[in-house]
Amino acid sequence: MRKSTMRIAATAVGTVALVAALAACAPAGSGNPQEPVTGAAPVETPEADExxxxxxxxxKDIYPGQYATYKANEANSPEGKMNYLEEYPELATMYAGYGFAKGYDEAASHSYTLRSISETPRVNDKTLANCITCKTPQFTAMVNSEGDEVYARPFAEVLAQMSEPISCYNCHENDPTQVVVTQRHFAHAMxxxxxxxxxxxxxxxxxxxEYYFDPDTKATSNPYxxxxxxxxxxxxxxxxxxxxxxxxxxxxxxxxxxxxHPEFETIYGAEQSSMAKQGYSCADCHMAPVSDENGEYSSHELVSPLENPAITEQCGSCHKDIAGEVRGWQKEVTDREHAIxxxxxxxxxxxxxxxxxxxxxxxAQAQQIQRHAQFYWDYVMVENSEGAHNYKAAHANLxxxxxxxxxxxxxLGIA
Incomplete structure (x- = not known):
């Protein structure tokens, strides 16, 4: 059994739950990146929580279309997801001594981020709250309000206060007419x-x-x-x-x-993917434009572009068979992942x-080789497109x- 061609992986510390898979061409027929479509600004912002x-x-009543498509992500649930420890039995050796050797499943959608982090066998009584990064907007708001010391609080204590999975605030704060980077450590890294x-x-x-926890402050940080x-x-x-x-x-x-899960780095970092060089965004491929009784807006059901004809039809100007190309890229990368x-x-x-x-x-030299070889491999394997986001970079790292x-x-004297 091969890895799923549409993994939805995690974007947070210690677990995995992202919602993107394959990069193809943007839906704009002109070849220009699609402009985000939003509804009319609300007259009054609803009341915030604590x-x-x-x-x-x-x-939901102010932006019914966006809300309905956001709720559609619930169909991508944790049930029936791939167990990567079974798909890659070598991980028992590679991850030995680390939490991922205890459990590593294909992630569900953003709707299940809190459930996933609460159920993973990778947490224990020593786990800190930094593992909740990107699992809920409430934790993001807490860090932004109270400072980095929040990261070092006990995981269970902080998680018990959280109720909202990834939602509007993560990308808009409390103004859906704006798109905002709410994770301050990432804004600093940019x-x-x-x-x-x-x-x-x-x-x-x-x-x-890609991120790490600062050894001193325990704050979620980026290595660049x-x-x-x-x-x-x-x-x-x-x-x-x-x-x-x-x-x-x-x-x-x-x-x-x-x-x-270095999706951003794979697409936009260093040499960049061809799509990044042309100015496309993640939304162009994963948030299709919608026109219905609720008006014109971007779908908030985050799926592979290959699952949405409204997007794939626009790829034809550059790709004769985008689905076939993606399958080919993914097979080459996944086959190499297994061999390596x-x-x-x-x-x-x-x-x-x-x-x-x-x-x-x-x-020491042999240990460093193990460290480096496995990191290059892991960097490709955990990125959520099987090479489709930037197959040249994937092969270069392999x-x-x-x-x-x-x-x-x-x-070691081994042939």
Missing amino acids: FGVVLADSW GSDAEQVPVEAQTCGQCHN EGLAAMDAEAILAYYDEMGFKDWEHPETGAPMLKAQ AADIKRYTDELAAQKDSLDADKL DKAEAQLEEGFAL
């Missing part, structure tokens, strides 16, 4: 480069990105500043320079890293067997993983 968040239900990327992409990217530093090699160098690790592998002693995962497991097992016989310098492993096997 966190200062206007809940989605409060907007810096002046924010002017180079559509804000509709940044509101998705603020949660669909500016677009040029948003690629796997630069991020790996950032972590190496600061001596950061997510965990130590129990069998080899290697200081390991767990990539998150087997090699990473073999290398890890061999390093574990030889660890006690290696001198300190050789052991090439780097293979190069690391080739060096590692030679170091």
Whole structure:
């Protein structure tokens, strides 16, 4: 069984729940990015909750079309999702000693972010509130109001106060006529480069990105500043320079890293994808324009563009068979992921067997190879498009993983 061709992965710490899959062409027939469509501004903003968040239900009569399509995301539930630990049995070795070895399932939609984080086996009594980042607008508002110290509070204590999954506030604050980046750490990471990327992409990217928890403050942070530093090699160098690790592998002693879900970096970072270079946003491919009894607006049911003819029809000016192209890209990337995962497991097992016989310098070199090879692989595997967002970058990172492993096997004397 291959990975789903439309994974909806997580955009938050410690778990996975995003809602995007394949990048194709934007729906605008002119080839220009689609402008966001909104309804008329409400005469009066509904009352906010104790966190200062206007809940989605409060907007339903003012923006009925947007609300109805937002609620349609509930059809993408946690039931029947792929178990990645079964799909990639090598992960039991690769993630050994880390929470993802306990449970790693294909994510459901934004509607289930709080349910997913509350049910995952990856949390325990030592888990901090930073794992709630991007799971609910109420936590975002709490951090923005009270400061970074919120991240270090006990997970269970803070989660018990939350009730709203990802909703309007995350991308609009309390004004649906505006598109806003509410995650301040991501706004900081973008810096002046924010002017180079559509804000509709940044509101998705603020949660669909690579991040880590600051070792001192426990704050959710990004390992870069500016677009040029948003690629796997630069991020790996950032972590190496600061001596950061997510965990130590129990069998080899290697200081390991767990990539998150670097959709934004894959599309807009460094060399950028072809779609990014043309100025397209995530909304162009994942939020189709709608015209119905509620007026003209962008659908808030977030799906693969291949599932929406209104979008795929517009791809024909550049792609003769966009569905076929995407399937081809995904098969190539997924096949390589499986092959390289087997090699990473073999290398890890061999390093574990030889660890006690290696001198300190050789052991450190071998451990760094494990760290680097697995990070390059993980960076591709956890990105939610199977290579479709930027297949050139996906293959380049898999090439780097293979190069690391080739060096590692030679170091250990393995053919």
